[in-house]
Amino acid sequence: MKYATxxxxxxxxxxxxxxxxxxxTDPLKDNCLLLKAQPLDDSFEAKNTAEVVNELSKEITKILxxxxxxxxxxxxxxxxxxxxLLRGxxxxxxxxxxxxxxGLAPCMVAPTKIIAGLGLSLGIDILEAPGATGDYRTLLTSKAKSIASALTAPSQPPPRVFVPGEEEFKPGRVEGYDxxxxxxxxxxxxxxxxATILKVxxxxxxxxxxxxxxxxxxxxEASGSFQYYLCVTGDHSTPVEYGDHSFEPVPFALCRLGDFVGAIGEENLDVVSLEDFPLPSVAAGVQITEVKFSPGTLVSYFGDSVSEFNEIAAARGCLGRFPGSEMMGVIKKYMKTKYE
Structure with a gap:
């Protein structure tokens, strides 16, 4: 057993x-009894594992x-x-x-251990990002700087990556990642x-x-040595009214970095501060009574008419709806056909 996040x-x-x-064994609801693990098929292996996990659960309680x-x-x-509570x-x-x-050299910033574990299973290098915690205390600026440094090598020193089994970070690829x-x-x-306010x-x-x-x-990219593409998406929704994962299709946005800069204006990008900033602190459970948004004029650059990033707006996009298994294919096809 090992602590995660x-x-x-x-x-x-x-x-x-x-x-x-x-x-x-997790009932997934408050004020419910602890469950017993159950086999989900008739195999000896499933029955045996359920018995082992239930015995393990008892021993954990004794120790605690x-x-x-x-x-x-x-x-x-x-x-x-x-x-x-044992689950998953x-x-x-x-x-x-x-x-x-x-055919890409991959890296990731993922302080949340289950995501990092998936990355390690796929041979993705886990980058060091000081102050990134995988919770409310995380430093998003550190994450951005870590990824940017890895993607701009060899103009930068080699990023530091996690070494499984050694519990430490060592220099990563000298030639950088793509x-x-x-x-x-x-x-x-x-x-x-x-926490509605906190989520906003x-x-x-x-x-x-x-x-x-x-x-x-x-x-x-302005140096002429690189060309970048941005993709923003998620794995699921977690509505504050429900307090748990839900099943809506998630929004997916993809563009060339140059088009992103053109859409927001290079003069607006120039004034972006690179100073560290913490996530806002708002007590959990606080509800919002009024939110005043000042997004300015929302316009799409080109590709389709979508100019907002949410489930409803993205449904009108030119990509339509597709399974997650096709995501990398969509990304690589976009990079190859539009700008090769």
Missing amino acids: EHKCGVVVKGPKLSGNISG KSHPINKKREEEGKNIANVV CGIRIEVPSFGKNH FGFLHIKAIDDAGHDK RGLEAVDQAVGQLAKLLWQA
């Missing part, structure tokens, strides 16, 4: 006759009950932390690397916490970070 941890069970096809922190909490009349069981599989599949993935988790957290302010902060990333990349 916020309240999360990773639990690894190794041995023969195991399966990832079991349910979890006797922990000094919990004993102190009990003496103070406070609730104790006596369970670990799976088995790591061998898959072709991202580089082999797409695909960067920047993950932001805090907006999802605000949805789970039903957080999205405004993401806008600011996108501007910082664009400025850094544009400085490199």
